[in-house]
Amino acid sequence: MSESYVIIGDGIAGSSAAETIREEAPDADVSVITDEGEALYNRILIKEFAKGKLPEAPISIHEEDWYAERDIDLELNTFVTNVDPDAHEVHTHDSGTFEYDKLLVATGGTPTQLPVDNSDAEGVHHFWTFQDARKIQEHADETDTGVVVGAGLLGIDLAAICAAQEVDAKYIMRGNRWWRYGLSLDGAEIIHDALEEKGVEPVLESGVEEFQTDDDGHVVSTVDANGEEYESDFVGVAIGLNFNTEYLQGTGIEEDSGIVVDEYMQTNVEDIYAAGDITRYYDTILDEYAQNGSWGSAKEQGQIAAKNMVADDEEEAFRWVSSYSITHFDFPFLSFGFPTLGDDECERKYSDTEWRRLAFKDGKLVGGVLIGDIAPQGRYKDLIRQEAEVADQKEILLEKDFDPEELAIPQEQ
Numbered sequence: 001m002s003e004s005y006v007i008i009g010d011g012i013a014g015s016s017a018a019e020t021i022r023e024e025a026p027d028a029d030v031s032v033i034t035d036e037g038e039a040l041y042n043r044i045l046i047k048e049f050a051k052g053k054l055p056e057a058p059i060s061i062h063e064e065d066w067y068a069e070r071d072i073d074l075e076l077n078t079f080v081t082n083v084d085p086d087a088h089e090v091h092t093h094d095s096g097t098f099e100y101d102k103l104l105v106a107t108g109g110t111p112t113q114l115p116v117d118n119s120d121a122e123g124v125h126h127f128w129t130f131q132d133a134r135k136i137q138e139h140a141d142e143t144d145t146g147v148v149v150g151a152g153l154l155g156i157d158l159a160a161i162c163a164a165q166e167v168d169a170k171y172i173m174r175g176n177r178w179w180r181y182g183l184s185l186d187g188a189e190i191i192h193d194a195l196e197e198k199g200v201e202p203v204l205e206s207g208v209e210e211f212q213t214d215d216d217g218h219v220v221s222t223v224d225a226n227g228e229e230y231e232s233d234f235v236g237v238a239i240g241l242n243f244n245t246e247y248l249q250g251t252g253i254e255e256d257s258g259i260v261v262d263e264y265m266q267t268n269v270e271d272i273y274a275a276g277d278i279t280r281y282y283d284t285i286l287d288e289y290a291q292n293g294s295w296g297s298a299k300e301q302g303q304i305a306a307k308n309m310v311a312d313d314e315e316e317a318f319r320w321v322s323s324y325s326i327t328h329f330d331f332p333f334l335s336f337g338f339p340t341l342g343d344d345e346c347e348r349k350y351s352d353t354e355w356r357r358l359a360f361k362d363g364k365l366v367g368g369v370l371i372g373d374i375a376p377q378g379r380y381k382d383l384i385r386q387e388a389e390v391a392d393q394k395e396i397l398l399e400k401d402f403d404p405e406e407l408a409i410p411q412e413q
């Protein structure tokens with residue numbers, strides 16, 4: 001009898017796993033279950049759609065035919081309610097039960113709501129799906145005033161959408177700068193200036209106290225932590241993700257702010273694997289458990305999980321240096337590796353729009369942020385992969401045209 005593989009989630013992790021399983025096991029039964037109403041699309045590009053800059057078509061990655069052609073059973077609009085690891089069964093809200101030999105959990109996360117009054121009012125948007133992007137695009141197009149909350153990589157997308165849609169927006173942040181865990185004041189100032197140039201005003205050392213609504217329950221203004229009230233017909237909130245794990249209750253799968261997997265994407269429960277944003281995985285470069293919310297990492301994890309599921313063995317380990325870029329401004333921005341980790345760092349400002357920061361742990365480069373010139377990214381990522389001890393050579397590392405040949409790298413014995 002052929003093996004049966006069930007994948008929960010048709011994001012990039014689940015979909016790339018299905019493709020890999022089909023390649024590795026041509027006769028296997030493969031099912032992909034998703035609660036969304038459309039097949040895989042490019043989540044990275046939905047912000048460009050919401051800006052009004054891209055039509056729908058190029059955002060889609062797979063049509064439903066793509067699955068049919070590969071004999072992959074795609075179940076749209078199907079919500080998984082629970083998993084029974086003893087019976088090897090997946091239960092859904094109204095599409096019955098799926099039996100599996102091997103199961104992949106790739107259900108990512110759902111945006112967190114602000115714990116304040118009226119955070120679910122009409123006009124308060126969270127941003128994760130194409131459906132969210134359609135609503136955001138439509139609303140931002142017809143409104144004049146907005147507030148964005150959440151000083152991270154998704155919050156800035158919402159700010160850029162307001163800018164592109166000519167919404168007069170305030171960008172409320174808790175600390176004294178955007179992405180305070182990854183940037184110093186020098187780096188953040190470049191971003192603040194760029195936001196202001198686009199008509200988005202950063203409001204620092206603030207936070208949301210409450211949203212006020214009209215009689216129809218539509219948001220009209222935002223009151224911040226300092227008592228200021230900002231007119232805001234449109235609100236975008238991006239303060240983090242809650243991982244979609246409720247349906248795994250009672251399975252015994254280990255969770256630690258995400259599903260814990262080893263470097264082979266295997267959970268502690270037999271025949272169940274996990275991949276993508278949802279995992280806390282063993283990072284073979286850092287030699288510790290880590291988390292990563294990025295497209296490239298989710299895709300690679302899906303493929304690695306699939307290979308190990310088919311091989312029924314520890315066939316291939318996940319070893320990856322991720323990167324995440326932002327393209328909203330005239331200058332490029334790229335974060336790579338783990339710029340918010342580490343015990344040591346260095347940074348340099350090269351011009352009004354060029355800045356670099358590198359983070360080190362135990363003497364090794366583990367991540368960084370490049371603003372303005374992202375050309376050296378490949379050289380830095382190589383050093384991370386090599387696990388080279390280079391923290392004592394910061395002058396060379398921060399040279400504008402950094403040349404790895406100039407580094408003295410201790411050779412392993």
Ligand SMILES: Cc1cc2nc3c(=O)[nH]c(=O)nc-3n(C[C@H](O)[C@H](O)[C@H](O)COP(=O)(O)OP(=O)(O)OC[C@H]3O[C@@H](n4cnc5c(N)ncnc54)[C@H](O)[C@@H]3O)c2cc1C
Pocket residue numbers: 008009010011012013014033034035036043044045046047078079080081106107108109127128129154157244247275276277278292293294295296298323324325326
């Ligand atoms: C607006 C936006 C911009 C981004 N920009 C970038 C970027 O520039 N660069 C970058 O690297 N990354 C970016 N990301 C992050 C990147 O998109 C994610 O890291 C990646 O898509 C995660 O893929 P995944 O497959 O793990 O999870 P997801 O894509 O979240 O897929 C999980 C799927 O599982 C489904 N699901 C959940 N629970 C259930 C259930 N119980 N039953 C059935 N189905 C379920 C969900 O609906 C979803 O379709 C961005 C994300 C967003 C939202």
